[in-house]
Amino acid sequence: MKKLIMMVALVAATYGTFAQTVDLRRKVEVNGTAEKEVTPDIINVSISLKEYMDGKKKISISELEKQLEGAVSAAGIPKEDFTVNNVSGWNNATEKKKNPDFLASKQYGIRVRDLNKYNQLLSKVDPKGIQYTNITSYDYSKMPELKKELKLQALLAAKEKANYLVTALGDKLGKVLSISENDGGGSVYPQARMYSNVAMRSAVADAPESDIDFQKIKLSFQVNAVFEIQ
Template identity: 30%
Template sequence: MRLLPMILVAATIGLAGPVAAQGEPPARTITVTGEGQAVAAPDMATITIGVTERNAGAELAADAVNARIGEVIELLGTLGIEQRDRQTTGLTLRPVYADRAGTYDEREVIAFEASNMLRARVRDLDALGEVLGQVVSGGANRLEGLSFGFAEPGPLEDAARRDAVQDAVERAELYAEAAGVTLGPVMSISESGGGGGPVPMMRMADAMESMPVEAGESSVSAAVTVVFGIE
């Protein structure tokens, strides 16, 4: 695991702080926001796959999708993807209109399109390329998401939080030195946003036996806002 501190820091030095009792000066504080990140090789992947079929009748389109997605689900089972790691994420059935001007009431319905989307977790990354190739060859005609992550992100999240706090402390010390004041004790710590990067989206139209996939590294980030007193 490798830690990469983020540089993004927002700091304020001044008279911000708890409201002082009447007649007393307000507390002097330094407020710093620090960010941290923990990076490691992922140990699992999440894929979003599905089937879309178009037919002249709504029932025919739905039946075709149900048959093909059933085959994909059965195939996932044979590839070692357990039921707990498979989840339906979307079901749609919509009319397809003729491509001509006019309101929807006036346009001719020429077909119906049905879709069934499924999210699956792949816990064996060595088998990911085979899983992707097999499900596309086995009936899935949509591949709309691939992301990498961690089965147990807790330790990485804690490492990112520690890194964020250390980043905040270092920034606060720098600001205190630059301002010619002495940094006091921590008065409060609050956690704000964090998380991984965006998930790339893609679509496959052609079947292939295996897809080359590189997992690379994934990250977990954390951000904290720390208020220090000024002595």
């Protein structure tokens, strides 16, 4: 008899636990997506200067660097946005002893917020001393705010989708039960570009308009939400 009572109690306890863990609420699960394109307003560029021979005269890195520093200052670019990235052979006494014709090079990083200023400073540097210039990366100054805005829009889109699906069945949408987010499709940035010495000579001479202003950053966010059906 005691064994029977214990078995009944065990079954009752198991059933009670099962009833507590199984969610019997009716639910609808949907995805919401939000996208937006913005024009980059922060552009990081790299410029490599290299010594060259003008006849028998060597145009030194110091001369080219002074030109670049002056151009950066004239363009109104803050000092903290102008840095030395790398030095190739600079102050390399051993190399210069081995090869008197050794030509040193030096790389600089510049952050610009107005592409016209970038074109302006390049026009004031001897194009023969520019080995190459490289657009290394792009960014958008209000990116954190934009991400929050898109995530909220994606969540509202999910709620709207869930509402019309549930309403179509004659039910009402209840409270949200869970929310999860993910990068829906990813963020698309413009391709970085590199221009050689020859291309830079042409660019400085012809001063063509750049199309970087039209190279958009595309952001896309997706939110997964589960709502209760009343």
